[in-house]
Amino acid sequence: MDMKVIPSKYVEKIKETKAFPGNEHMVLRIGLQGHINLKPNVSYIRPVFDVLGATKMPIWLTELDTKRGLGQVAQLEDVMRAVFSHPAVEGIILWGGWKPTACNERCLNDTNYDDVLPHGCTEMCLMDSNFKNGPLGDIVDKLLKESKTTNVIGNTDEEGIFEQKVFHGEYSLTYSHPLIPRTIERKFSVTNDKGTLHLYVTL
Numbered sequence: 001m002d003m004k005v006i007p008s009k010y011v012e013k014i015k016e017t018k019a020f021p022g023n024e025h026m027v028l029r030i031g032l033q034g035h036i037n038l039k040p041n042v043s044y045i046r047p048v049f050d051v052l053g054a055t056k057m058p059i060w061l062t063e064l065d066t067k068r069g070l071g072q073v074a075q076l077e078d079v080m081r082a083v084f085s086h087p088a089v090e091g092i093i094l095w096g097g098w099k100p101t102a103c104n105e106r107c108l109n110d111t112n113y114d115d116v117l118p119h120g121c122t123e124m125c126l127m128d129s130n131f132k133n134g135p136l137g138d139i140v141d142k143l144l145k146e147s148k149t150t151n152v153i154g155n156t157d158e159e160g161i162f163e164q165k166v167f168h169g170e171y172s173l174t175y176s177h178p179l180i181p182r183t184i185e186r187k188f189s190v191t192n193d194k195g196t197l198h199l200y201v202t203l
Contacts, residue, residue: 007051014055030057034064035054040075045082047074053088064093065124069113073135074123078145087192094140096126104129176200 009028030052052059061083066075083089098124101107107121108128117123126137133141149166156162168190176183181203188195190197 002017007048011055014057021096026094028057029090030059032061034061034079034092036064036066036075036079037095038067040066040079042078042082045079046086049083049086049088049166057088058084058090059088060091060093060095060104061089063095064092067113068117068123073139076136077139078125079142084143084147090192094124094126096124096136097122098127098131100129103120103134108134170191171197173201175203177203 014028014030017028018026032052034159049059050203064076064079064083064143066079072077080092081093082121101120102122103125104121105128107118108125108166110118110121123124124136126140127133127143147167148169149164149171154162154164171187173186173188182203184201184203185203187198188199
């Protein structure tokens, strides 16, 4: 572990920056590069983001990739799930750049994982040279599909209450009652700065 980049050092630097005269109202974000060259310690990720999240600053994990090898797909999924589930995280940027020679058949079939990358190949191929998803691309698409809320249908309880957990985003609500010949439509936004959102609908 590089002791120069432990979470407490980040927090110290943030406090130092904000304490400089004139910086009191500076808007800051935390960006963490995610080049993971060893097997990721997922149990360590959560407390790291807890410490950084205590600063109340949005966190971005950038340049995320995992080391080539038999466990690369599972490791990428584990890291993305751990990071995405943290409330302080605002976004993730993958390091999976594409160019014709970087993810060709020679690159994809190379299994000499302990050696350097073959010339011109990239560490993490989401798709091949024909833009066809590989296993890594499939897992990213799977997580993206899980990370959005669409077409939720439900009924209110005897007190007229319906509860639903959703992801941040823009939503359209349609409410109807079998004994009332009209529907109510509402548009609303779910953001991370509002806490629990309550919508009141009257027919």
